[in-house]
Amino acid sequence: MKSERTYTISELAREFEVTPRALRFYEDKGLLSPRRDGMNRVYSHRDRGRLQLILRGKRVGLSLLEIKELLDLYKVDQRAQAQAALKKYQARIVAFEAQREDIEAAIEMLHENIEKLKTFLEKSASPAALGAARAFEQEAKKRLEDAH
Amino acid sequence: MKSERTYTISELAREFEVTPRALRFYEDKGLLSPRRDGMNRVYSHRDRGRLQLILRGKRVGLSLLEIKELLDLYKVDQRAQAQAALKKYQARIVAFEAQREDIEAAIEMLHENIEKLKTFLEKSASPAALGAARAFEQEAKKRLEDAH
DNA sequence: GTCAAAGTTGACGCTGGCGTCAGCGTTACG
DNA sequence: CGTAACGCTGACGCCAGCGTCAACTTTGAC
Numbered sequence: 001m002k003s004e005r006t007y008t009i010s011e012l013a014r015e016f017e018v019t020p021r022a023l024r025f026y027e028d029k030g031l032l033s034p035r036r037d038g039m040n041r042v043y044s045h046r047d048r049g050r051l052q053l054i055l056r057g058k059r060v061g062l063s064l065l066e067i068k069e070l071l072d073l074y075k076v077d078q079r080a081q082a083q084a085a086l087k088k089y090q091a092r093i094v095a096f097e098a099q100r101e102d103i104e105a106a107i108e109m110l111h112e113n114i115e116k117l118k119t120f121l122e123k124s125a126s127p128a129a130l131g132a133a134r135a136f137e138q139e140a141k142k143r144l145e146d147a148h
Numbered sequence: 149m150k151s152e153r154t155y156t157i158s159e160l161a162r163e164f165e166v167t168p169r170a171l172r173f174y175e176d177k178g179l180l181s182p183r184r185d186g187m188n189r190v191y192s193h194r195d196r197g198r199l200q201l202i203l204r205g206k207r208v209g210l211s212l213l214e215i216k217e218l219l220d221l222y223k224v225d226q227r228a229q230a231q232a233a234l235k236k237y238q239a240r241i242v243a244f245e246a247q248r249e250d251i252e253a254a255i256e257m258l259h260e261n262i263e264k265l266k267t268f269l270e271k272s273a274s275p276a277a278l279g280a281a282r283a284f285e286q287e288a289k290k291r292l293e294d295a296h
Numbered sequence: 297g298t299c300a301a302a303g304t305t306g307a308c309g310c311t312g313g314c315g316t317c318a319g320c321g322t323t324a325c326g
Numbered sequence: 327c328g329t330a331a332c333g334c335t336g337a338c339g340c341c342a343g344c345g346t347c348a349a350c351t352t353t354g355a356c
């Protein structure tokens with residue numbers, strides 16, 4: 001018997017910087033189901049893990065419903081469901097990889113803009129600042145147009 | 149004189165699979181500002197570029213307000229603002245990289261689950277089902293590769 | 297005993313991001 | 327000429343995801 005560590009609702013809330021209200025809400029929506037000690041919720045290590053997944057899901061833009069579906073796929077123990085689960089996983093991966101490409105494109109764009117800004121700032125240390133400003137503006141416009 | 153190509157609201161909406169209502173909404177929020185021909189909106193190539201950036205921003209989980217702020221950074225033409233812009237860009241990059249890690253973790257998790265499901269299916273499957281599983285695998289690979 | 301801290305269940309409120317009318321004007325066709 | 331297709335501006339509606347009470351209980355410290 002390990003007599004695992006457990007968490008109260010506010011402990012978990014603090015740790016992950018959400019409110020207790022949010023945790024109850026997730027429970028309401030079927031994403032969490034902590035045990036009870038009388039009325040009080042008692043979160044296990046596994047519940048904590050699920051919460052992590054929930055929050056990660058949110059950060060990458062999934063709705064609570066979508067997160068629930070993914071979490072529910074863990075419960076697969078029937079073969080028919082396993083086939084369906086496989087498909088869903090696969091589809092999710094495709095979507096995530098597209099999203100990662102979006103993010104990488106965004107990062108790259110920001111990096112380029114930073115470079116432009118830096119050279120702009122260097123130049124404008126000299127008296128030729130006004131011309132550099134114009135140049136930057138032109139560049140920025142071009143980049144907007146070239147966004148294919 | 150190039151007399152550039154322009155777009156009507158519904159053309160642009162169809163192309164990007166959003167509704168005209170959404171485009172008007174973005175305008176309301178200051179993310180787009182197409183010219184007018186009388187009452188009618190006339191979208192330029194640049195407007196189209198901005199729209200792409202807006203939609204990409206949405207896909208990676210930014211709010212319209214955040215997207216607007218990023219777009220507004222293009223307008224930098226004052227040195228004081230350039231410094232601030234630099235900071236914002238850098239902060240965004242940090243956030244995006246964290247998000248990319250989240251996504252990569254999610255993808256990895258899904259891959260692991262898929263492995264589990266596959267071995268489960270192979271073990272518990274009749275020869276027929278096993279064949280089906282292999283077939284699915286082929287399909288899945290194709291789909292991944294075709295996702296450009 | 298009592299007081300604060302932490303828990304509970306409703307129930308209503310608010311924000312973001314549009315959807316969905318209603319009511320109206322403008323070409324453009326047959 | 328009607329009417330269909332497209333556009334416009336309000337203005338209200340709707341859902342997700344909690345925030346924010348209210349009203350009450352349970353627990354531990356003093």
